[in-house]
Every structure is written in C-alpha cells, then in structure tokens.
Amino acid sequence: MAKQYWLMKAEEEAYSIEQWKKDKSIFWDGVRNYTARNFMRDQMKKGDGMFFYYSNGKPSGIVAIGEVVKEGYPDHTAFDPKDIHYDPKSDPKKPTWYMVDVKFVRACKQIVGLDLLKKVPGLKNMKLFKESRLSVSPVTEAEWKIIMKMIDAQ
C-alpha cells in the first residue's frame, strides 16, 4: 500500500514535543472516539507520516513531524481504573480502544499555525477544518507535500 499521511492532535499541557523528543517513540493512548479509533486500528500503517498538532494552543497548529512505527493494538489505559482514560466497557478480551506508536522525526522551527494553514488554497479541503473535533485525521499526499514545503521554508 502507498504511504499514507495523518494529523494527530494533543494539547501542549497533555503532551509536549519536548517530551516527545526525549521519549523518541510514544504510544498514542487515550483516544476515545470511534472514527479516530478506526483510523488507528484499521488504516494506519508502519512508515506512514504524521503531523503532530497542538490543539487549544496559543496559537494552534502543526509543531512536529513523526512516523508510525507500530500499527494498531489495544489501548491498555482503557483497562486501568486509575487511568484518566479508563473505560469499564472495554473488555481486555475484546478491546474497544486501539492505539498506534509514533516516533519523533523532527520539530518545526516554528509552529505552522491554523490561521496560516487556512490561507493556503491547496489546503482548503483539509479534514482538519471540516471535522475539527476529530483527534486523528487523514492528510492527503498533496496536502502533506504543501505543508512539508511550508516547514522546509521556515
């Protein structure tokens, strides 16, 4: 299958790129939305590219580039009553929630803000704008290339 591209959101207070840089590879736990879950469980493949996006930021935008290194597997935080993402309805024998591992590739010199992304004609159909509440969303190859160029030009 051809390489695919994704955009994944986190709040800076929840997980920062400085932390990611240190950790190198992380599991993307805590997603509790079926659409996002389906992308992680069924579609994300090893080697796929991803943009790390700060939501609820000042401003919000893309801050780093990563790569999928482990394909969908059960999100164990759903089984832990002490975890904030605990979901008693997820059965370890038949897990409801899945996650992937993503490794840090590089940080943007500066944030590629949402306001900037919105101004680019080639990006006007981005899923990010249309389904703004989705924490994992697909990025087309054309969109990926445009954004990579914006990052390289920084």
Next chain:
DNA sequence: GCCAACGTTGGC
C-alpha cells in the same frame, strides 16, 4: 471563558 459543533446516552 464562551459557545458552536457534534458525538454519546438514555428514556420512551
């Protein structure tokens, strides 16, 4: 901090 958008829950 407000509020629009939208997913989820639960009563019927």
Next chain:
DNA sequence: GCCAACGTTGGC
C-alpha cells in the same frame, strides 16, 4: 429507533 439532554472538543 427516535430524539432530547448532556458532555466534550477546540477555535476564538
């Protein structure tokens, strides 16, 4: 299975 109420996300 409908739909109102409620909760969450995320831009501003």
